Amino acid sequence: MTTTTPDIQLPEGKKQVNGLRRIWNTPSLLIGIIMFAVLILLALFIPYLSPYHPTEQNLSAFLQPPSSTHWLGTDQLGRDLFTRLIYAARTDLTIMVLAEIIPFCTGVLLGMLSGYYGKWTDRIIALITDTFIAFPFYLIVIIVAFASGAGERGIYITFILVGWIVFARVVRGLSASFREQEWVASAQTLGLPGSRIILRHLLPNVLPQAVVVLMTDMVGLLVAIVTLGYLGIGIAPPTPDWGTMISDGQPFITTAWWLSAVPGFAVVYTGIALSLLGDGLADIWRKK
Amino acid sequence: MSTEPVLEVESLTLAAKSKEILVNNISFSLARGESLGLVGESGSGKSLTLRAILGLLPRGVEQTGGAVRSKVSSAMVFQDPRGALDPLCPVVKQLAEVVYYRQQVSRRAARTIALELLERLGLPDSLRKKDRYPSQLSGGQCQRVVIALALACKPGILLCDEPTTALDVTVQRQIIDTITSLQHELGFAMVFVTHNLAIAANLCSRLYVMKQGQIVEHGETLSLLQHPADPYTQMLIDSVLPLPELELEGSRQ
Numbered sequence: 001m002t003t004t005t006p007d008i009q010l011p012e013g014k015k016q017v018n019g020l021r022r023i024w025n026t027p028s029l030l031i032g033i034i035m036f037a038v039l040i041l042l043a044l045f046i047p048y049l050s051p052y053h054p055t056e057q058n059l060s061a062f063l064q065p066p067s068s069t070h071w072l073g074t075d076q077l078g079r080d081l082f083t084r085l086i087y088a089a090r091t092d093l094t095i096m097v098l099a100e101i102i103p104f105c106t107g108v109l110l111g112m113l114s115g116y117y118g119k120w121t122d123r124i125i126a127l128i129t130d131t132f133i134a135f136p137f138y139l140i141v142i143i144v145a146f147a148s149g150a151g152e153r154g155i156y157i158t159f160i161l162v163g164w165i166v167f168a169r170v171v172r173g174l175s176a177s178f179r180e181q182e183w184v185a186s187a188q189t190l191g192l193p194g195s196r197i198i199l200r201h202l203l204p205n206v207l208p209q210a211v212v213v214l215m216t217d218m219v220g221l222l223v224a225i226v227t228l229g230y231l232g233i234g235i236a237p238p239t240p241d242w243g244t245m246i247s248d249g250q251p252f253i254t255t256a257w258w259l260s261a262v263p264g265f266a267v268v269y270t271g272i273a274l275s276l277l278g279d280g281l282a283d284i285w286r287k288k
Numbered sequence: 289m290s291t292e293p294v295l296e297v298e299s300l301t302l303a304a305k306s307k308e309i310l311v312n313n314i315s316f317s318l319a320r321g322e323s324l325g326l327v328g329e330s331g332s333g334k335s336l337t338l339r340a341i342l343g344l345l346p347r348g349v350e351q352t353g354g355a356v357r358s359k360v361s362s363a364m365v366f367q368d369p370r371g372a373l374d375p376l377c378p379v380v381k382q383l384a385e386v387v388y389y390r391q392q393v394s395r396r397a398a399r400t401i402a403l404e405l406l407e408r409l410g411l412p413d414s415l416r417k418k419d420r421y422p423s424q425l426s427g428g429q430c431q432r433v434v435i436a437l438a439l440a441c442k443p444g445i446l447l448c449d450e451p452t453t454a455l456d457v458t459v460q461r462q463i464i465d466t467i468t469s470l471q472h473e474l475g476f477a478m479v480f481v482t483h484n485l486a487i488a489a490n491l492c493s494r495l496y497v498m499k500q501g502q503i504v505e506h507g508e509t510l511s512l513l514q515h516p517a518d519p520y521t522q523m524l525i526d527s528v529l530p531l532p533e534l535e536l537e538g539s540r541q
Contacts, residue, residue: 118347180347182371189342189364190386190437200385204376 029280035273043089052080054087055238088240099159107167115175145233174206208285215278219271293317301353312501323478325492333501334481360444367450369430378419386440405436428459448480
Protein backbone atom coordinates (compact mmCIF):
# COMPACT_ATOMS: atom_id res chain seq x y z
CA MET A 1 0.00 0.00 0.00
CA THR A 2 1.27 3.47 0.83
CA THR A 3 4.91 3.61 -0.06
CA THR A 4 5.60 6.05 2.71
CA THR A 5 5.35 4.80 6.21
CA PRO A 6 7.75 7.22 7.79
CA ASP A 7 9.04 5.93 11.03
CA ILE A 8 7.85 8.72 13.24
CA GLN A 9 7.91 7.58 16.78
CA LEU A 10 5.24 8.56 19.21
CA PRO A 11 6.84 11.28 21.29
CA GLU A 12 7.85 10.09 24.70
CA GLY A 13 4.32 11.10 25.62
CA LYS A 14 4.11 14.03 27.95
CA LYS A 15 4.52 12.30 31.25
CA GLN A 16 0.99 12.13 32.53
CA VAL A 17 1.40 14.47 35.42
CA ASN A 18 0.29 12.69 38.51
CA GLY A 19 -3.08 14.02 39.72
CA LEU A 20 -1.97 14.16 43.34
CA ARG A 21 1.22 15.97 42.45
CA ARG A 22 -0.82 18.55 40.60
CA ILE A 23 -3.07 19.17 43.58
CA TRP A 24 0.01 19.45 45.76
CA ASN A 25 1.41 22.12 43.45
CA THR A 26 -1.76 24.19 43.63
CA PRO A 27 -1.91 25.57 47.16
CA SER A 28 -5.34 27.14 46.83
CA LEU A 29 -6.85 23.83 45.79
CA LEU A 30 -5.02 21.96 48.51
CA ILE A 31 -6.19 24.33 51.24
CA GLY A 32 -9.72 24.31 49.82
CA ILE A 33 -9.84 20.54 49.80
CA ILE A 34 -8.53 20.29 53.35
CA MET A 35 -10.93 22.93 54.68
CA PHE A 36 -13.90 21.34 52.97
CA ALA A 37 -12.88 17.82 53.94
CA VAL A 38 -12.65 18.81 57.62
CA LEU A 39 -16.17 20.19 57.43
CA ILE A 40 -17.57 17.15 55.64
CA LEU A 41 -15.86 14.68 57.99
CA LEU A 42 -17.13 16.53 61.05
CA ALA A 43 -20.65 16.62 59.60
CA LEU A 44 -20.54 12.91 58.78
CA PHE A 45 -19.23 11.71 62.10
CA ILE A 46 -20.78 14.20 64.49
CA PRO A 47 -23.18 11.61 66.00
CA TYR A 48 -20.14 9.65 67.17
CA LEU A 49 -18.07 12.67 68.14
CA SER A 50 -20.57 14.44 70.34
CA PRO A 51 -22.46 13.07 73.31
CA TYR A 52 -25.12 15.76 72.90
CA HIS A 53 -28.26 15.85 70.83
CA PRO A 54 -28.71 18.87 68.56
CA THR A 55 -32.32 19.61 69.53
CA GLU A 56 -32.64 18.23 73.07
CA GLN A 57 -33.04 21.04 75.57
CA ASN A 58 -31.32 21.23 78.92
CA LEU A 59 -32.60 24.37 80.58
CA SER A 60 -30.47 23.93 83.67
CA ALA A 61 -27.33 24.48 81.58
CA PHE A 62 -28.31 27.46 79.44
CA LEU A 63 -25.97 30.12 78.09
CA GLN A 64 -22.81 28.54 79.37
CA PRO A 65 -19.52 29.96 78.11
CA PRO A 66 -17.12 27.66 76.29
CA SER A 67 -15.67 25.00 78.55
CA SER A 68 -14.17 21.53 78.36
CA THR A 69 -17.60 19.86 78.43
CA HIS A 70 -19.19 22.29 76.01
CA TRP A 71 -16.43 23.37 73.59
CA LEU A 72 -18.36 26.36 72.30
CA GLY A 73 -20.71 26.77 75.25
CA THR A 74 -24.47 26.31 75.18
CA ASP A 75 -27.33 28.37 73.81
CA GLN A 76 -30.33 29.84 75.59
CA LEU A 77 -32.07 26.45 75.67
CA GLY A 78 -29.00 24.65 77.03
CA ARG A 79 -28.11 22.91 73.75
CA ASP A 80 -24.45 22.33 72.98
CA LEU A 81 -23.42 24.96 70.44
CA PHE A 82 -20.68 22.91 68.77
CA THR A 83 -23.02 19.98 68.21
CA ARG A 84 -25.68 22.24 66.75
CA LEU A 85 -23.12 23.99 64.59
CA ILE A 86 -22.04 20.78 62.93
CA TYR A 87 -25.57 19.40 62.60
CA ALA A 88 -26.45 22.71 60.97
CA ALA A 89 -23.65 22.11 58.49
CA ARG A 90 -25.37 18.85 57.60
CA THR A 91 -28.67 20.61 56.96
CA ASP A 92 -27.28 23.55 55.05
CA LEU A 93 -24.69 21.72 52.97
CA THR A 94 -27.18 19.02 51.98
CA ILE A 95 -29.67 21.61 50.79
CA MET A 96 -26.90 23.49 49.04
CA VAL A 97 -25.78 20.45 47.07
CA LEU A 98 -29.26 19.12 46.31
CA ALA A 99 -30.52 22.52 45.18
CA GLU A 100 -27.66 22.84 42.69
CA ILE A 101 -28.13 19.50 40.91
CA ILE A 102 -31.08 20.30 38.65
CA PRO A 103 -30.05 23.91 37.89
CA PHE A 104 -26.54 22.77 37.02
CA CYS A 105 -27.75 20.11 34.59
CA THR A 106 -30.39 22.27 32.91
CA GLY A 107 -28.07 25.27 32.80
CA VAL A 108 -25.22 23.39 31.17
CA LEU A 109 -27.55 21.67 28.71
CA LEU A 110 -29.41 24.82 27.69
CA GLY A 111 -26.14 26.72 27.47
CA MET A 112 -24.69 24.13 25.11
CA LEU A 113 -27.80 24.07 22.93
CA SER A 114 -27.88 27.84 22.85
CA GLY A 115 -24.21 28.22 21.98
CA TYR A 116 -24.01 25.32 19.59
CA TYR A 117 -27.12 25.88 17.53
CA GLY A 118 -27.24 29.67 17.79
CA LYS A 119 -29.95 31.34 15.73
CA TRP A 120 -33.48 30.96 17.08
CA THR A 121 -32.55 28.43 19.78
CA ASP A 122 -30.14 30.97 21.16
CA ARG A 123 -32.65 33.78 20.90
CA ILE A 124 -35.37 31.91 22.78
CA ILE A 125 -33.04 30.84 25.56
CA ALA A 126 -31.57 34.34 25.80
CA LEU A 127 -35.09 35.72 26.09
CA ILE A 128 -35.90 33.45 29.05
CA THR A 129 -32.56 34.22 30.68
CA ASP A 130 -33.01 37.97 30.36
CA THR A 131 -36.55 37.79 31.72
CA PHE A 132 -35.41 36.03 34.88
CA ILE A 133 -32.38 38.23 35.31
CA ALA A 134 -34.68 41.25 35.45
CA PHE A 135 -35.93 40.11 38.88
CA PRO A 136 -33.60 40.27 41.86
CA PHE A 137 -32.85 36.80 43.18
CA TYR A 138 -33.90 37.51 46.77
CA LEU A 139 -37.21 38.95 45.65
CA ILE A 140 -38.05 35.69 43.88
CA VAL A 141 -36.84 33.58 46.82
CA ILE A 142 -38.98 35.50 49.29
CA ILE A 143 -42.07 35.35 47.09
CA VAL A 144 -41.64 31.62 46.50
CA ALA A 145 -40.86 31.01 50.17
CA PHE A 146 -44.08 32.73 51.19
CA ALA A 147 -46.06 30.90 48.55
CA SER A 148 -44.67 27.46 49.34
CA GLY A 149 -44.45 27.86 53.10
CA ALA A 150 -41.31 28.01 55.23
CA GLY A 151 -38.71 25.33 54.87
CA GLU A 152 -36.23 24.28 52.25
CA ARG A 153 -38.87 23.78 49.57
CA GLY A 154 -38.77 27.48 48.72
CA ILE A 155 -35.04 27.26 48.05
CA TYR A 156 -35.39 24.23 45.82
CA ILE A 157 -38.21 25.74 43.76
CA THR A 158 -36.50 29.10 43.37
CA PHE A 159 -33.27 27.52 42.40
CA ILE A 160 -34.87 25.29 39.82
CA LEU A 161 -36.50 28.44 38.42
CA VAL A 162 -33.50 30.76 38.32
CA GLY A 163 -30.38 28.87 39.41
CA TRP A 164 -29.61 27.54 35.93
CA ILE A 165 -29.16 30.96 34.42
CA VAL A 166 -25.60 31.51 35.58
CA PHE A 167 -24.52 28.15 34.12
CA ALA A 168 -26.42 28.70 30.91
CA ARG A 169 -24.70 32.03 30.33
CA VAL A 170 -21.19 30.78 30.96
CA VAL A 171 -21.64 27.56 28.98
CA ARG A 172 -23.34 29.38 26.14
CA GLY A 173 -20.35 31.65 25.69
CA LEU A 174 -17.93 28.74 25.82
CA SER A 175 -19.94 26.61 23.42
CA ALA A 176 -20.26 29.45 20.96
CA SER A 177 -16.49 29.88 20.97
CA PHE A 178 -15.88 26.14 20.58
CA ARG A 179 -18.34 26.11 17.72
CA GLU A 180 -16.06 28.42 15.82
CA GLN A 181 -13.14 26.04 16.29
CA GLU A 182 -12.33 23.72 13.49
CA TRP A 183 -12.82 20.45 15.30
CA VAL A 184 -16.51 21.12 15.78
CA ALA A 185 -16.92 22.07 12.13
CA SER A 186 -14.86 19.04 11.25
CA ALA A 187 -17.06 16.74 13.34
CA GLN A 188 -20.12 18.13 11.57
CA THR A 189 -18.74 17.58 8.10
CA LEU A 190 -17.62 14.09 9.06
CA GLY A 191 -21.26 13.28 9.66
CA LEU A 192 -21.56 13.01 13.42
CA PRO A 193 -25.06 13.76 14.67
CA GLY A 194 -25.50 17.00 16.62
CA SER A 195 -26.51 15.22 19.81
CA ARG A 196 -23.34 13.18 19.70
CA ILE A 197 -21.15 16.24 19.16
CA ILE A 198 -22.83 18.07 22.01
CA LEU A 199 -22.76 15.28 24.57
CA ARG A 200 -19.51 13.54 23.71
CA HIS A 201 -17.33 16.37 22.52
CA LEU A 202 -18.71 19.71 23.61
CA LEU A 203 -19.69 18.63 27.12
CA PRO A 204 -16.24 17.42 28.26
CA ASN A 205 -14.78 20.65 26.94
CA VAL A 206 -17.17 22.99 28.75
CA LEU A 207 -17.51 20.98 31.96
CA PRO A 208 -14.37 22.22 33.76
CA GLN A 209 -15.45 25.86 33.50
CA ALA A 210 -18.99 24.96 34.53
CA VAL A 211 -17.73 23.18 37.63
CA VAL A 212 -15.65 26.20 38.61
CA VAL A 213 -18.75 28.35 38.29
CA LEU A 214 -20.67 25.76 40.32
CA MET A 215 -18.27 26.19 43.23
CA THR A 216 -18.67 29.95 43.30
CA ASP A 217 -22.40 29.69 42.83
CA MET A 218 -22.70 27.35 45.80
CA VAL A 219 -21.23 30.04 48.04
CA GLY A 220 -23.99 32.39 46.95
CA LEU A 221 -26.60 29.71 47.48
CA LEU A 222 -25.30 28.95 50.97
CA VAL A 223 -25.56 32.61 51.89
CA ALA A 224 -29.13 32.61 50.53
CA ILE A 225 -30.07 29.57 52.64
CA VAL A 226 -28.59 31.17 55.74
CA THR A 227 -30.22 34.51 55.00
CA LEU A 228 -33.64 32.92 54.68
CA GLY A 229 -33.08 31.04 57.93
CA TYR A 230 -32.10 34.29 59.58
CA LEU A 231 -35.22 35.99 58.26
CA GLY A 232 -37.35 33.15 59.60
CA ILE A 233 -38.61 31.96 56.22
CA GLY A 234 -36.00 29.28 55.66
CA ILE A 235 -35.42 26.15 57.63
CA ALA A 236 -37.88 25.95 60.50
CA PRO A 237 -36.65 25.47 64.08
CA PRO A 238 -35.75 23.28 65.84
CA THR A 239 -33.80 21.83 62.87
CA PRO A 240 -30.32 23.27 63.32
CA ASP A 241 -29.31 25.77 60.65
CA TRP A 242 -26.69 28.51 60.69
CA GLY A 243 -29.19 31.23 59.77
CA THR A 244 -31.62 30.52 62.59
CA MET A 245 -28.71 30.09 64.98
CA ILE A 246 -27.46 33.58 64.16
CA SER A 247 -30.87 35.12 64.72
CA ASP A 248 -31.48 33.06 67.90
CA GLY A 249 -28.27 34.33 69.40
CA GLN A 250 -28.98 37.95 68.60
CA PRO A 251 -30.77 38.88 71.90
CA PHE A 252 -27.67 37.76 73.78
CA ILE A 253 -25.14 39.52 71.58
CA THR A 254 -23.74 41.59 74.48
CA THR A 255 -23.44 38.73 76.98
CA ALA A 256 -22.82 35.67 74.78
CA TRP A 257 -21.57 37.04 71.48
CA TRP A 258 -20.25 33.69 70.30
CA LEU A 259 -23.81 32.36 69.88
CA SER A 260 -24.16 34.46 66.71
CA ALA A 261 -20.51 34.86 65.83
CA VAL A 262 -19.69 31.14 65.61
CA PRO A 263 -22.35 30.20 63.02
CA GLY A 264 -21.45 33.35 61.13
CA PHE A 265 -17.85 32.22 61.10
CA ALA A 266 -18.96 28.79 59.86
CA VAL A 267 -20.61 30.42 56.84
CA VAL A 268 -17.48 32.41 56.09
CA TYR A 269 -15.33 29.31 56.54
CA THR A 270 -17.44 27.27 54.11
CA GLY A 271 -17.49 30.15 51.66
CA ILE A 272 -13.71 30.43 51.69
CA ALA A 273 -13.31 26.66 51.32
CA LEU A 274 -15.60 26.56 48.28
CA SER A 275 -13.99 29.62 46.69
CA LEU A 276 -10.52 28.13 47.11
CA LEU A 277 -11.74 24.86 45.63
CA GLY A 278 -13.20 26.62 42.61
CA ASP A 279 -10.14 28.78 42.18
CA GLY A 280 -7.76 25.85 42.50
CA LEU A 281 -9.71 23.73 40.02
CA ALA A 282 -9.69 26.61 37.57
CA ASP A 283 -5.91 26.87 38.00
CA ILE A 284 -5.34 23.19 37.36
CA TRP A 285 -7.54 23.11 34.30
CA ARG A 286 -6.01 26.23 32.89
CA LYS A 287 -2.51 24.77 33.20
CA LYS A 288 -3.53 21.73 31.20
CA MET B 289 -13.74 6.01 -16.05
CA SER B 290 -16.59 8.24 -17.00
CA THR B 291 -15.84 11.71 -18.18
CA GLU B 292 -18.70 13.19 -16.29
CA PRO B 293 -17.38 15.59 -13.65
CA VAL B 294 -17.78 14.64 -10.00
CA LEU B 295 -17.96 18.27 -8.99
CA GLU B 296 -19.17 21.32 -10.79
CA VAL B 297 -18.90 24.80 -9.38
CA GLU B 298 -20.84 27.27 -11.45
CA SER B 299 -20.47 31.02 -11.06
CA LEU B 300 -20.25 30.70 -7.30
CA THR B 301 -20.53 33.98 -5.42
CA LEU B 302 -20.07 34.34 -1.69
CA ALA B 303 -20.64 37.50 0.28
CA ALA B 304 -20.34 38.62 3.87
CA LYS B 305 -23.44 39.80 5.71
CA SER B 306 -22.15 43.31 5.16
CA LYS B 307 -22.64 42.74 1.41
CA GLU B 308 -18.93 42.71 0.79
CA ILE B 309 -18.26 40.20 -1.95
CA LEU B 310 -15.64 37.65 -0.92
CA VAL B 311 -15.76 35.20 -3.80
CA ASN B 312 -16.92 36.49 -7.12
CA ASN B 313 -18.41 34.38 -9.84
CA ILE B 314 -16.01 31.48 -9.99
CA SER B 315 -16.55 28.32 -11.98
CA PHE B 316 -14.62 25.09 -12.38
CA SER B 317 -15.27 21.42 -12.66
CA LEU B 318 -13.46 18.37 -11.41
CA ALA B 319 -13.25 15.01 -13.16
CA ARG B 320 -13.13 11.69 -11.36
CA GLY B 321 -9.74 11.09 -9.82
CA GLU B 322 -8.43 14.45 -10.92
CA SER B 323 -6.43 16.86 -8.79
CA LEU B 324 -7.10 20.50 -9.05
CA GLY B 325 -5.18 23.24 -7.34
CA LEU B 326 -6.54 26.54 -6.11
CA VAL B 327 -3.64 28.88 -5.51
CA GLY B 328 -3.50 32.45 -4.34
CA GLU B 329 -2.48 34.64 -1.46
CA SER B 330 -4.21 34.75 1.93
CA GLY B 331 -7.66 36.24 1.74
CA SER B 332 -8.12 35.45 -1.93
CA GLY B 333 -11.18 33.37 -1.11
CA LYS B 334 -9.78 29.95 -1.84
CA SER B 335 -10.56 28.49 1.59
CA LEU B 336 -14.06 29.95 1.48
CA THR B 337 -14.61 28.27 -1.87
CA LEU B 338 -13.68 24.92 -0.32
CA ARG B 339 -16.04 25.48 2.55
CA ALA B 340 -18.82 26.34 0.17
CA ILE B 341 -18.25 23.02 -1.62
CA LEU B 342 -18.45 21.29 1.73
CA GLY B 343 -21.55 23.25 2.69
CA LEU B 344 -19.87 24.65 5.75
CA LEU B 345 -19.69 28.39 5.41
CA PRO B 346 -18.58 30.22 8.54
CA ARG B 347 -21.12 32.36 10.36
CA GLY B 348 -21.69 35.63 8.59
CA VAL B 349 -20.92 34.42 5.08
CA GLU B 350 -23.65 33.59 2.58
CA GLN B 351 -23.81 32.10 -0.84
CA THR B 352 -25.45 34.79 -2.92
CA GLY B 353 -25.22 33.23 -6.33
CA GLY B 354 -24.21 30.29 -8.43
CA ALA B 355 -24.35 26.61 -7.63
CA VAL B 356 -22.23 23.76 -6.42
CA ARG B 357 -23.21 20.42 -7.92
CA SER B 358 -21.73 17.16 -6.83
CA LYS B 359 -22.96 13.58 -6.88
CA VAL B 360 -20.34 12.19 -4.56
CA SER B 361 -19.54 12.93 -0.94
CA SER B 362 -16.67 15.14 0.02
CA ALA B 363 -14.50 15.35 3.10
CA MET B 364 -12.04 17.94 4.20
CA VAL B 365 -8.48 17.98 5.49
CA PHE B 366 -7.95 21.10 7.55
CA GLN B 367 -5.09 23.51 7.72
CA ASP B 368 -4.43 23.24 11.44
CA PRO B 369 -4.46 19.53 12.30
CA ARG B 370 -4.48 20.06 16.03
CA GLY B 371 -7.41 22.42 15.80
CA ALA B 372 -9.36 19.89 13.77
CA LEU B 373 -9.33 17.30 16.56
CA ASP B 374 -11.26 17.32 19.82
CA PRO B 375 -8.50 17.97 22.37
CA LEU B 376 -10.18 15.90 25.07
CA CYS B 377 -10.97 12.77 23.08
CA PRO B 378 -8.48 9.98 22.26
CA VAL B 379 -7.71 10.01 18.53
CA VAL B 380 -8.61 6.37 17.95
CA LYS B 381 -11.98 6.99 19.53
CA GLN B 382 -12.60 10.01 17.33
CA LEU B 383 -11.80 8.04 14.23
CA ALA B 384 -13.81 4.98 15.30
CA GLU B 385 -16.76 7.25 15.92
CA VAL B 386 -16.71 8.58 12.38
CA VAL B 387 -16.31 5.06 10.97
CA TYR B 388 -19.27 3.96 13.09
CA TYR B 389 -21.55 6.68 11.78
CA ARG B 390 -20.39 6.72 8.18
CA GLN B 391 -19.84 3.06 7.42
CA GLN B 392 -22.72 1.64 9.44
CA VAL B 393 -20.75 -1.05 11.20
CA SER B 394 -20.74 -2.21 14.81
CA ARG B 395 -18.72 -0.26 17.34
CA ARG B 396 -16.21 -3.05 17.66
CA ALA B 397 -15.75 -3.30 13.90
CA ALA B 398 -15.49 0.47 13.72
CA ARG B 399 -12.54 0.41 16.06
CA THR B 400 -10.82 -2.28 14.06
CA ILE B 401 -11.34 -0.35 10.83
CA ALA B 402 -10.11 2.81 12.53
CA LEU B 403 -6.92 1.12 13.67
CA GLU B 404 -6.32 -0.29 10.18
CA LEU B 405 -6.75 3.18 8.72
CA LEU B 406 -4.29 4.67 11.16
CA GLU B 407 -1.76 1.98 10.42
CA ARG B 408 -2.22 2.63 6.73
CA LEU B 409 -1.40 6.27 7.31
CA GLY B 410 1.81 5.35 8.99
CA LEU B 411 0.83 6.01 12.56
CA PRO B 412 2.63 4.06 15.23
CA ASP B 413 1.27 0.83 16.57
CA SER B 414 1.20 2.05 20.14
CA LEU B 415 -2.15 3.72 19.41
CA ARG B 416 -3.63 0.25 19.52
CA LYS B 417 -2.84 -0.22 23.16
CA LYS B 418 -2.98 3.17 24.75
CA ASP B 419 -5.33 6.11 24.53
CA ARG B 420 -3.52 8.97 22.88
CA TYR B 421 -4.81 12.52 22.87
CA PRO B 422 -4.12 15.03 20.08
CA SER B 423 -1.77 16.96 22.35
CA GLN B 424 0.44 13.88 22.66
CA LEU B 425 0.90 13.52 18.91
CA SER B 426 3.17 15.59 16.71
CA GLY B 427 1.68 17.96 14.16
CA GLY B 428 2.38 15.54 11.32
CA GLN B 429 0.79 12.68 13.19
CA CYS B 430 -2.26 14.79 13.93
CA GLN B 431 -2.55 15.62 10.24
CA ARG B 432 -2.44 11.92 9.43
CA VAL B 433 -5.27 11.36 11.87
CA VAL B 434 -7.23 14.17 10.21
CA ILE B 435 -6.64 12.58 6.80
CA ALA B 436 -7.78 9.26 8.24
CA LEU B 437 -10.93 10.95 9.51
CA ALA B 438 -11.64 12.29 6.04
CA LEU B 439 -10.96 8.92 4.43
CA ALA B 440 -13.25 7.20 6.92
CA CYS B 441 -16.10 8.92 5.09
CA LYS B 442 -15.02 7.18 1.87
CA PRO B 443 -15.13 10.49 0.04
CA GLY B 444 -15.36 10.87 -3.70
CA ILE B 445 -13.65 14.22 -3.36
CA LEU B 446 -10.98 15.11 -0.85
CA LEU B 447 -10.84 18.80 -0.09
CA CYS B 448 -7.45 19.88 1.21
CA ASP B 449 -7.27 23.26 2.87
CA GLU B 450 -3.56 24.04 3.04
CA PRO B 451 -2.92 20.75 4.81
CA THR B 452 0.81 21.32 5.07
CA THR B 453 1.04 24.98 5.99
CA ALA B 454 1.11 24.36 9.73
CA LEU B 455 3.73 21.63 9.50
CA ASP B 456 7.51 21.38 9.43
CA VAL B 457 8.99 21.31 5.93
CA THR B 458 10.24 17.75 6.28
CA VAL B 459 6.85 16.59 7.46
CA GLN B 460 5.16 18.49 4.63
CA ARG B 461 6.85 16.26 2.13
CA GLN B 462 5.73 13.10 3.93
CA ILE B 463 2.15 14.27 4.14
CA ILE B 464 2.10 15.18 0.44
CA ASP B 465 3.54 11.78 -0.47
CA THR B 466 0.96 10.07 1.71
CA ILE B 467 -1.91 11.95 0.12
CA THR B 468 -0.61 11.21 -3.38
CA SER B 469 -0.23 7.50 -2.83
CA LEU B 470 -3.62 7.24 -1.15
CA GLN B 471 -5.12 9.02 -4.12
CA HIS B 472 -3.54 6.53 -6.53
CA GLU B 473 -4.87 3.71 -4.44
CA LEU B 474 -8.36 4.94 -3.63
CA GLY B 475 -8.97 7.08 -6.68
CA PHE B 476 -10.66 10.06 -5.10
CA ALA B 477 -10.67 13.42 -6.80
CA MET B 478 -9.01 16.26 -4.98
CA VAL B 479 -9.25 20.00 -4.66
CA PHE B 480 -6.05 21.27 -3.15
CA VAL B 481 -5.91 24.77 -1.76
CA THR B 482 -2.52 26.29 -1.10
CA HIS B 483 -0.47 29.41 -1.44
CA ASN B 484 2.59 27.33 -2.15
CA LEU B 485 2.87 27.06 -5.90
CA ALA B 486 5.59 24.43 -5.69
CA ILE B 487 3.35 22.00 -3.80
CA ALA B 488 0.41 22.68 -6.07
CA ALA B 489 2.54 22.13 -9.15
CA ASN B 490 3.68 18.78 -7.82
CA LEU B 491 0.24 17.52 -6.96
CA CYS B 492 -2.22 18.96 -9.40
CA SER B 493 -2.80 18.56 -13.08
CA ARG B 494 -4.69 21.80 -13.37
CA LEU B 495 -4.29 25.07 -11.51
CA TYR B 496 -6.68 27.91 -10.81
CA VAL B 497 -5.07 31.12 -9.66
CA MET B 498 -7.25 33.21 -7.38
CA LYS B 499 -6.88 36.81 -6.37
CA GLN B 500 -9.32 38.88 -4.37
CA GLY B 501 -12.15 36.43 -4.80
CA GLN B 502 -11.75 35.96 -8.52
CA ILE B 503 -10.06 33.48 -10.76
CA VAL B 504 -7.45 35.42 -12.67
CA GLU B 505 -6.06 32.54 -14.64
CA HIS B 506 -6.37 28.80 -15.05
CA GLY B 507 -4.99 26.02 -17.14
CA GLU B 508 -2.86 22.88 -17.27
CA THR B 509 -0.20 23.11 -14.61
CA LEU B 510 2.78 22.94 -16.91
CA SER B 511 1.64 25.37 -19.54
CA LEU B 512 0.39 27.76 -16.88
CA LEU B 513 3.73 27.79 -15.17
CA GLN B 514 5.66 28.10 -18.39
CA HIS B 515 3.55 30.82 -19.92
CA PRO B 516 1.73 32.74 -17.23
CA ALA B 517 -0.55 35.28 -18.86
CA ASP B 518 -1.42 37.21 -15.77
CA PRO B 519 1.18 39.28 -13.90
CA TYR B 520 -0.19 37.96 -10.62
CA THR B 521 0.60 34.39 -11.65
CA GLN B 522 4.09 35.48 -12.61
CA MET B 523 4.43 37.05 -9.18
CA LEU B 524 3.41 33.81 -7.49
CA ILE B 525 5.92 31.89 -9.57
CA ASP B 526 8.64 34.36 -8.68
CA SER B 527 7.79 34.05 -5.02
CA VAL B 528 8.91 30.41 -4.95
CA LEU B 529 12.42 30.63 -3.58
CA PRO B 530 14.95 28.42 -5.33
CA LEU B 531 17.85 27.01 -3.39
CA PRO B 532 20.92 29.21 -3.86
CA GLU B 533 23.61 27.66 -6.02
CA LEU B 534 25.75 25.59 -3.76
CA GLU B 535 29.38 26.55 -3.79
CA LEU B 536 31.22 23.47 -4.86
CA GLU B 537 34.58 25.07 -4.27
CA GLY B 538 33.96 25.58 -0.59
CA SER B 539 32.72 22.07 0.08
CA ARG B 540 35.76 20.41 -1.36
CA GLN B 541 37.81 20.89 1.73
